[in-house]
Amino acid sequence: MATLKAVRGTRDLLPPETALWNRIEATARAVFARYNFGEIRTPVFEDTSLFSRSVGEETDIVSKEMYTWEDRSRAQSEKSQSLTLRPENTAGVVRAYIEHKLGETGQLQKLYYIGPQFRRERPQKGRYRQFSQIGAEVIGPPSAGSESPLRDAEVLEMLATLLDELGITGWTLELNSVGSAADRARYNETLRQALIPVAPTMCEDCQRRAVTNPLRVLDCKVPEDQPIIDTLPKIADSLDDASRAHFAAVTAALDTAGVPYTRNHRLVRGLDYYTRTTFEFTHGGLGAQNALLGGGRYDGLSEAIGGPKAPGIGFAMGEDRLVLTLQALEAAKPEKGDAYIAPLGESVNPAALALARELRRAGLTVELGDGSFRLKKSFDAADKTARRIVIMGEDELASGILTVKDFSTGTQTKVSRAELSSALKAPSGR
RNA sequence: GCGGCUAUAGUUCAGAGGCAGAACGCCUGACUGUGGCUCAGGAUGUCGUGGGUUCGAUCCCCACUAGCCGCCCCA
Structure with missing residues (x-):
């Protein structure tokens, strides 16, 4: 029998990589806190209809990528319920917003989440069947300012700050507006008409998309098709006055705040609930899956799933992709501990444990060797795990003066036990 | 879901139809309490899984599984 392995598209995260994950999460939490976001944790599975009604029945996510099962009924009279592992988290957050009547507070809700999501796609680099997203939502009644373009700009500015603080250099913010639901429906038809004469000269994929999903033609990467795509009507020309003004206000705020972006007329995101502002932060080091994060405004989502009017804007970052990007940037160097205690002889082991306890209680990261090891x-x-080695033999035990060697300089000193923890806290190296 | 490439030691990878290899890493010693360099020695594998061809398969054939790359889509 074959040995058991993590199932396809899932994986174990091991040290030292998990340290990078923790750093990313800690940085995200710290940045979100400065913008006064609070954490929300929603269940990893929900009623299936939540996703079909929000993300959209016809999207790839809902039509073929969800892990869905009929939950067994316990009693004859009880109906079974269709449940689904969440493929994204915005729907769950909005469901919770409605369920707990957060709109009744009259306040803008600023919520962030970190957690696993599930989509049954073919795995490849940067794409897994269980993956982690870090996301946030700003949602509330219109009277709380939830429709304001300033909210869009603030979220984008926060993301630029977060990526900078994570040490991710070389990102690009791509920005567009897909307008209201009516704007988008109008544009879809305009595009369909415009494609009729030119589609036959395009690639096979585009010929198919022209019929099934005209918006996706805009994503085509075939070089020969690009001049044709450039001549197609832009969604910007299908926007009504209000959407146009909203977008102008977002970009004006970004310009003034100094957040760089590029207008991407072709950025059309795949989830049905997006309205007006849509955006992606991309990075070149990721291969075909180049989106670090994506998001946008969803002014009609709450009502679509039976809630009150609650416009909002949010995003989801692919945590797995942040990790890949940081690893590629070599911003991930393993941290060495402060000290390695080397007892000489097994009789010294107990005293070495006592010393380790003392140092660890003083806040130092300490690796404890074993007296049976040869020096x-x-x-x-020690050289692999710590910046310094502390040698503790019978001599040191008797005198209370310990031998400390710094690996980065090669210098060796004698330090009294009383001064040891402060000596080890001092920066090593030259 | 579709196509291409791949699967051999802890890791990165060679390999030939007939005893399983290298480098790095690991262990031991040269060197009773001073590592990194050097030298000598050593251990480690169901050759992804299952079937077929063959006297004999880790190698050839088939299927399956998984990974990578691309498509689709997305984080």
Whole structure:
């Protein structure tokens, strides 16, 4: 029998990579806190209809990528219920907003989440069947200012700050507006008509898309098709006055705040609930899956799933992709501990544990060796895990003066036990 | 869901129809309490899984599974 493995598209995260995940999450939490966001945790599975009604019945996510099952009924009279592992988290947050009547507070709700999402896609680099998203939503009644373009600009500015603080250099913010639901329906038809004469000269994929989903033609990457795509009507020309003004206000705020972006007339996102502002932050180091994060405004989502009018804007970052990007940038260097304690002889082991306890309680990261190791072996192990080695033999035990060697300089000093923790806290190296 | 490439030691990868290899890493010693360099020695594998061809398959054939790349789509 074959040995059991993590199922396709899922994986184990091990040290030291998990340290990078923790750093990313800690940075995100710290940035969100400065913008006064609070954390929300919603269930990893929900009623299936939540997703079909929000994300959209016809989207790829809902039509073929969800992990869905009929939950068994317990009693004869009880109906079974269709449940689904969440493929994204915005729908769950909005459901919770409605369920807990958060709109009744009259306040803008600013909520962030970090957690696993599930989509049954073919795995490849940067795309997994269980993946983690870090996202946030700003949602509330219109009277709280939830429709204001300033909210859009503030979210985008926050994302630029977060990526900078994570150490991700070289990102690009691509921005567009898909207008209201009516604007988009109008544009879809305009595009369909415009494609009739030119589609036969385009690639096979585009010929198909021209019929099934004209918006996707805009995503085509075939070089020969680009001049044709450039001549197609732009969604900007199908926007009504209000959507046009909203977008202008978003870009004006970004310009004034100094957040760089590029207008991408072709940015059309795949989830049905998006209205007006849509955006992606992309990075070149990711291969075909180049989107670090995506998001947009969803002014009609709450009403679509039976809630009050609650316009909002949000985003989801692919945490797996942040990790890949940071690894590619080599911004991920393993941290060494503060000290490695090398007892000489097993009789010194108890005293070494006592010393380790003392140092760890003082806040130091300490690796504890073993008295049965030869000193050479201790040095080998110490150099891999710590900045300094503390040698503790019978001599040191008797005198209370410990031998400390700094690996980055090679210098060796004698330090009294009382001064040890402060000596180890001092920066090593030259 | 479709197409291409791949699967051999802890890791990265060679390999030939007939005893399973290298480098790095690991262990031991040269060197009773001073590592990194050097030298000598050593351990480690169901050769992804299942079937077929063959006297003999890790190698050839088929299927399956998984990974990578692309398509689709998306984070």
